[in-house]
Structure formats: C-alpha cells, structure tokens
Amino acid sequence: MTNISxxxxxxxxxxxxxxxxxxxxxxxxxxxxxxxxEAAAExxxxxxxxxxxxxxxxxxxxxxxxxxxxxxxxANAISxxxxxxxxMDSTRS
Numbered sequence: 462m463t464n465i466s467x468x469x470x471x472x473x474x475x476x477x478x479x480x481x482x483x484x485x486x487x488x489x490x491x492x493x494x495x496x497x498x499e500a501a502a503e504x505x506x507x508x509x510x511x512x513x514x515x516x517x518x519x520x521x522x523x524x525x526x527x528x529x530x531x532x533x534x535x536a537n538a539i540s541x542x543x544x545x546x547x548x549m550d551s552t553r554s
Contacts, residue, residue: 463504465512472500483508 469476474493482489482497489497500506514520525542527535 463506464509465506467504468497468500468506471504472497 465476465479469479472479472493474482474497478489478493479497479501482494483501523542523546525539527539529535530539
C-alpha cells in the first residue's frame with residue numbers, strides 16, 4: 462500500500478509539502494503541486510482517513526452511553542443526535 466512518504470520520494474519533496482499540496486494549501490507552488498499530484502496518481506495514492514484522523518487529532522466519532530436502547534425516550538434522543546450529526550457533516554466542505 463502506498464503511503465505519503467512514497468509520494469514525497471517520487472515527487473522529490475518533503476512529506477509536509479505533499480500534505481499541503483494535496484490539501485490545496487496556497488503556499489505550495491503550482492509546479493510543485495502538479496508534481497505531487499502526478500506522483501500520487503502514478504502510485505495510486507489514496508488518503509487514509511485513519512492516518513488523517515491521527516494527524517489532525519479529530520476522529521469525528523462520538524460516543525453515547527444510555528441505559529436502554531429500546532425505550533422510546535432514548536431511541537428518540539439517539540435518532541435526534543444522528544440527524545444533527547448528519548446535518549453538520551453535510552454542511553462541511
């Protein structure tokens with residue numbers, strides 16, 4: 462499996478530059494960004510959601526502890542939480 466270090470090696474840049482180029486940060490020169498994108502495509506690189514979560518410190522996971530799932534109050538509360546999380550997720554870019 463290809464990782465970000467492989468892309469950096471092929472593109473001839475640092476891992477940090479690959480990260481910035483793939484995220485579209487404007488501090489990366491366009492020629493460098495193109496080199497990184499070409500290397501990523503050549504290696505079939507796909508961003509790992511797990512690695513991204515570890516790097517950012519955000520897992521986008523919540524935990525809910527409830528004494529009962531089958532009771533209407535708790536089931537409704539969980540449904541409302543799910544709807545709210547889904548609406549927040551759809552408004553993110």
